[in-house]
Amino acid sequence: MxxxxxxxxxxxxxxxxxxxxxxxxxxxxxxxxxxxxxxxxxxxxxxxxxxxxxxxxxxxxxxxxxxxxxxxxxxxxxxxxxxxxxxxxxxxxxxxxxxxxxxxxxxxxxxxxxxxxxxxxxxxxxxxxxxxxxxxxxxxxDWGLYHNPKQWFRKGDHIFYLRSGSAQEGFEQVAILTVTPEFRLARRLDAKRMLPVEGTRWKLEGVVERSFTKEGQSQVRELAEAEYDLGATPQTFRIRPGRPEQMRVPVLREQIIARGEVGLSxxxxxxxxxxxxxxxxxxxxxxxxxxxxxxxxxxxxxxxxxxxxxxxxxxxxxxxxxxxxxxxxxxxxxxxxxxxxxxxxxxxxxxxxxxxxxxxxxxxxx
Known part of the structure; x- marks a missing residue:
């Protein structure tokens, strides 16, 4: 040509x-x-x-x-x-x-x-x-629709309600529900604070632990602090607020993986x-x-x-x-x-x- x-x-x-x-x-x-x-x-x-x-x-x-x-x-x-x-x-x-x-x-x-x-x-x-x-x-x-922090997460058989805080600094006023494969509530943990320890282990402070049996009975105990393996690392909660259109490609990929791990859309x-x-x-x-x-x-x-x-x-x-x-x-x-x-x-x-x-x-x- x-x-x-x-x-x-x-x-x-x-x-x-x-x-x-x-x-x-x-x-x-x-x-x-x-x-x-x-x-x-x-x-x-x-x-x-x-x-x-x-x-x-x-x-x-x-x-x-x-x-x-x-x-x-x-x-x-x-x-x-x-x-x-x-x-x-x-x-x-x-x-x-x-x-x-x-x-x-x-x-x-x-x-x-x-x-x-x-x-x-x-x-x-x-x-x-x-x-x-x-x-x-x-x-x-619609700012609040994208920028309000996420509070509900699911990882494995644990459902987390984290009212405030971050994985690095710790979460405040948390509730952690453990469910069976039949989605029956087996345990509930309420704590004033939740801090990462190592791997999937977390330290909970001001704990109220409730256990539930198949027969409908429950047990309650209070602990000043205790460690639990919750099946989630601090990286599990790396959910970023914001509009996806305002995120670069590496962040989008990270968020797709992170949100998928904790049951978010x-x-x-x-x-x-x-x-x-x-x-x-x-x-x-x-x-x-x-x-x-x-x-x-x-x-x-x-x-x-x-x-x-x-x-x-x-x-x-x-x-x-x-x-x-x-x-x-x-x-x-x-x-x-x-x-x-x-x-x-x-x-x-x-x-x-x-x-x-x-x-x-x-x-x-x-």
Whole structure:
């Protein structure tokens, strides 16, 4: 393939991608500000709003990035076609790959960049957005749903209720229930304090121990302190509060394992982990689909049609993402399937159009 032509197509795509991303990002931020302007007040609110929206811009860039890549692909190819440059390429025996390959390279680099951008920039920016909203404008939203510490844990045949504290410093006012395989309560320990000793052994202070028999009888004894093997190490309780979207990949993996060990839900964390890669990478087949749509025979309208087609594909994929997420969080679909399903469908659609463009599937005209 001619290097000059490759660079020309790539440059055309990059110009459209940057312009479209800037446009949709501006519209998003302006609409968001107008919708929430009544909430911004107090001393220094102008500076705080500037900080807030600087961080929101970083978060929105990652969210809108795949859609911008899709729209830019259709718009750039349509622009070339409208100017007669696609026909000129065909007359010089250049096939559809003369357009697919430059766009594919640009989009692939952008998708990988979005993954790194999300991991190293967006995670921190999202935390900053929440901090400013809470501390400067007293907008709490669903903060408590993610940041209140977890108190109930299950490990093996032990159920722990830890009201406060940490594994390193010790827990205060704890209750530990021991159940049988039939889920019958066999023992209950209440203690004022619970401290790690070694391995799975813990020292309990101010202990009230209740034992229960199958016949329904119980025994109670009080101890100043005692050691018990509770089948859990301090690492068992390494549950971090916070939104999974605001955690980096190593932390997400750690939390999925840790939460699974103590009987907490891992669906949202697993979905977020897979989406960290699946969502940005969906921009690649989406852009290839847009190129295929822009090159289909007999297409009219060019740039306007390209934008409309891109918006239809984007809305369809967003709807599918929302449905798949809902099914995953309600445990009706595995998180890995929910995360990768939209990208997979885009790959299928883009492949079909490419095969048609190459004349390998059905008939293709000039």
């Amino acid at each position: 001619n290097g000059t032509l490759f660079r020309y197509v790539a440059r055309t795509y990059i110009v459209f991608a940057v312009g479209i991303l800037a446009a949709v990002l501006t519209v998003f931020l302006v609409v968001d500000f107008v919708d929430r302007a009544r909430n911004y007040s107090g001393e220094g609110w102008v500076w705080n709003v500037m900080l807030l929206y600087a961080n929101k811009a970083l978060v929105a860039t990652q969210q809108l990035g795949p859609a911008a890549l899709l729209l830019a692909a259709g718009a750039s190819v349509s622009s070339l076609r409208k100017r007669g440059e696609v026909t000129a390429m065909q007359s010089l025996t250049f096939g559809p790959n003369a357009l697919y390959l430059p766009v594919a390279l640009c989009v692939a680099v952008a998708c990988v960049g979005l993954i790194a951008f999300d991991e190293w920039v967006v995670v921190k920016a999202a935390q900053r957005v929440e901090e400013i909203s809470i501390q400067r404008f007293n907008r709490w939203g 891992t669906g949202q964390f697993s979905l977020t982990l897979h989406n960290r890669f699946a969502y940005p990478l969906a921009g690649f087949p989406a852009a290839m689909l847009a190129v295929g749509l822009a090159l289909r025979p007999g297409r009219k309208g060019h740039l306007t049609v390209a934008i409309v087609e891109g918006l239809i594909v984007s809305v369809t994929m967003w709807s599918l993402i929302v449905v798949a997420r809902t099914l995953a969080l309600s445990e009706r679909m595995p998180p890995v399937v929910a995360a990768w399903l939209p990208a997979t469908l885009l790959v299928v659609a883009a492949t079909v159009l490419w095969l048609r463009g190459e004349g390998l599937l059905g008939r293709s005209g000039a």
